[in-house]
Amino acid sequence: MALVLNEEQEMLREAAKGFLGEKAPVSALRKLRDDDDPLGWSRALWEEMAAMGWTGILVPEEYGGIDYGMVGAGLIVQEMGRNLTASPFISTAMMAVTALREGSDEQRQKWLPGIAQGKTVIALAVDEGVKHDPANTALRAEAHGNGYRLNGEKSYIIDGFDADALIVAARTSGEPGDEAGISLFIVEKEAVGTASSRTKLLDSRNYAHTEFKDMDVAGDALIGTLDEGFALLERVLSVGRTGLAAEMLGASEQSFDMTMDYIKERKQFGTHVGAFQGLQHRSAHLYSEIELVKSAVLKALQMFDEAPEMAGAGAALAKAKAGEVGVLAANEAVQMHGGIGMTDEYDIGFYMKRIRAAQELLGDYAFQANRLAILRGF
């Protein structure tokens, strides 16, 4: 597949750009933050996205989706990155849908139409510590009656507060650190109840901490095969990592554009500061780095359709590179803006905060680089 967008994909990008620029620009995020909105995103906006087919972009047509594929999902989330649009798109429309597509007929029928209609939000509960480390899952699920009994804790669940269900990675055999012996369960909001608490991170979005104390789920809560959930979990995480990479690409592009506009306007020493070679060379370097991110992200998105067996590596590459360059783009943006870049009134700080969160979520640079090194035999 050529590393360019086709006409249909270009149209989708234009549509996403137009819609998000109008309905969910950075000022919308600012308002959600200032209002201390409990969710940190707008249900009304989410339903509008559903009406355009976005929430069902990876959902099969028989469940009300448009099954458009990862490149389309990536384009939407890249535009969300440009606008810092807050929504449960990556958690629900990308990751949960990827997991549930591998679920039973009943599970697909129960959950996928709701996601496509914008009525259902489902989050992935995987992390237990301060660093992403899925193989280290310790939360236990033990056979109990006709179902399972869950004990343990999950933290930093993306969009997990008030979610209609959580997809929980649990250990059903083996020890923390083993990839074997991990299973995925879908746990409904009613079962979670008050065991879940909300926390906001610096990006003003909601994350949940959930304590599982003898929490019972039915046997049909298991997604996929018992003890063999790690491969599916990895696929779900790869989809999420690629989504975050696309989002960081959009955020990097936008903060770079804002910075270029600013240094062409701002005058000091009687000239535009953008005329100084000290800033020009750093800008040109950053431009080059962002070009590399574009290539890595597009390839990672395409791999899910054209070479799924390599998609995990593609996702790790895209997440690593987009995270590294995202942090550089945010740092350079604030530095080149000077004092105004440090003020809350100016938008650039929102980009720095979201990129900081996104590069950490689902594995930071070191995590992805370690995976790639192992794949490459060192």
Place this chain on the structure above:
Amino acid sequence: MSDLATFRDETRAWLEANCPAEMRKPMRNEDDACWGGRNFKFSSPAQKTWLQRMGEKGWTAPEWPKEYGGGGLSREQAKILKEEMAVIKARSPLMSFGIWMLGPALLKYGSEEQKKRYLPQITRGEIRWCQGYSEPGAGSDLASLQTRCEDKGNHYEITGQKVWTSYADKSDWIFCLVRTDREAPKHQGISFILFDMQSEGVSTKPITLISGRSPFCETFFDQVKVPKENLVGTLNKGWDIAKYLLTHERAMIGDSGGGGGALGGRSLGQIAVNALGTDAQGRLADSALRADLARAEIDGWSFLLTMERMKDEAKAGQGIGARSSMLKYYGTELNKRRYELMMASKGHGALEWEGEASRDGELPRAWLRTKANSIEGGTSEVQLNIISKRILGLPAT
């Protein structure tokens, strides 16, 4: 069967029948590279046969039109040829500045007579070309070049000095930038001209580099007589051709430097593993080096994909333009990093300068050679200036 599938089958069969076995082994040293030309000494009969056969098919320049000695292949067909050659590990039949640089310029700016005369000699490897661009006083500021070219009525007369002329001592002809108008602003008095290196008044002197090798020369012109029909394009408009060629050269340097082998072949990390060993988990024991290697691989892979994307975009009608400066900048800086890491991975062994084991210091000499990557063809700083002005639109001082 699609036309392309048929082409692939035919190509595979032809290569199988025509590529000598010896030409399917990796090159042992620089002498195994075939540059062609009047005075070239083939390292083996197989090397000569391979050049002749590929030259006859025009496959030394697959995408050039057949009437000028090229293969007349479409982009897709050329890609298939490249892939099929890679399958049998066929060596490149011909290294040639004529193919990489002069040819594209002649195809765009040359007269019909010039194309008919020079291009077939290039594809058959009969004439070896060198490039006369830089001068002692015109490096990054190339347009300030001073080599004088005067109209003497029925011919031109050229006097001056070039430097960093690649393989000038081994080349048959030179394509050269000369000043034809000393009064005009510097970019508007330059012309692009071709002449025989055997002409009276031409002399060359190799420059020994820090690697101990001498791929470059100083080249002197003392009242060299050049026929008027050797001027390419319009008088005093040579800078346009120079810029066009530099774009080609930059893409090429970026390409060769780049992520080479990041996706295929042995990874940088495996080179280190072979030299230094692993811990119990199979990981490179030196964790700091391992992190640096992983970073270089991530950048190498991303860069390779960027090269691919630029080619696909060019095919889809979006020219590369000034973005070739980005490729040149990033590819060469990356290549320098890769060689630093290879040196680190081999430790003291990487310092060996002579003897069989190190193949006379192949690695350290190559490492030293990479230091020129970010200087030749426009320094990294010049590329960053071009990106700033032409892509980002940042104001001039």
